Amino acid sequence: MFSDQLVEALKRLDIRHTPSVKQFKRAIRASFERFLRFTHRYWFHEISEQAQVRALSHMCATHLGLDPLYDEVKARIADMNTYLDADSLRRQASTVVRLTVVTLFGLIGTITTGFLGMNLLAEADAPLWRKALWFGVVFAATTWLTIYTMVKSQRLSDFIDALSNDRLGFRGKMAALARVWRSGAD
Numbered sequence: 001m002f003s004d005q006l007v008e009a010l011k012r013l014d015i016r017h018t019p020s021v022k023q024f025k026r027a028i029r030a031s032f033e034r035f036l037r038f039t040h041r042y043w044f045h046e047i048s049e050q051a052q053v054r055a056l057s058h059m060c061a062t063h064l065g066l067d068p069l070y071d072e073v074k075a076r077i078a079d080m081n082t083y084l085d086a087d088s089l090r091r092q093a094s095t096v097v098r099l100t101v102v103t104l105f106g107l108i109g110t111i112t113t114g115f116l117g118m119n120l121l122a123e124a125d126a127p128l129w130r131k132a133l134w135f136g137v138v139f140a141a142t143t144w145l146t147i148y149t150m151v152k153s154q155r156l157s158d159f160i161d162a163l164s165n166d167r168l169g170f171r172g173k174m175a176a177l178a179r180v181w182r183s184g185a186d
Contacts, residue, residue, distance in 0.1 A: 003076070005031050006073075009024055028084055035074070097154075099153075162175075162176030
């Protein structure tokens with residue numbers, strides 16, 4: 001039954017379709033949970049103290065090959081669950097790298113504006129509409145720059161890796177910088 005559920009989950013999986021991937025993950029997690037519940041509640045090698053019942057149970061289990069089947073299904077479910085865990089960790093690591101890149105480039109802007117001071121444009125005595133206009137312009141530019149950095153974060157991460165690589169020469173580092181804006185570089 002568990003093996004059939006795994007086969008059905010794999011049949012419905014279409015890796016190009018995000019809802020299908022989410023359903024697959026839910027199905028595998030649910031199968032793993034049900035299998036653990038089954039194991040802890042119902043999987044016993046000794047079901048009775050009586051010799052005849054124990055012998056009959058052992059004979060049926062041996063004839064049906066239950067132990068190898070159980071081990072095979074257990075290994076398959078565990079492998080799929082391990083894969084899902086590893087994929088989840090990979091996605092989290094990728095997100096952390098991207099956020100780190102955005103933070104790094106945001107830090108450059110923060111330090112620059114902090115060094116120049118907040119009074120770069122002396123607008124303290126300006127009318128409210130002009131202050132609001134400057135606020136809107138700076139807000140829109142900062143939002144656009146943050147989103148743009150997030151879009152390019154994987155390529156920027158590759159560039160940061162190239163910068164930190166001591167074996168890579170100046171040309172290699174500049175080529176990595178050029179790949180940030182080249183289309184199809186992923």
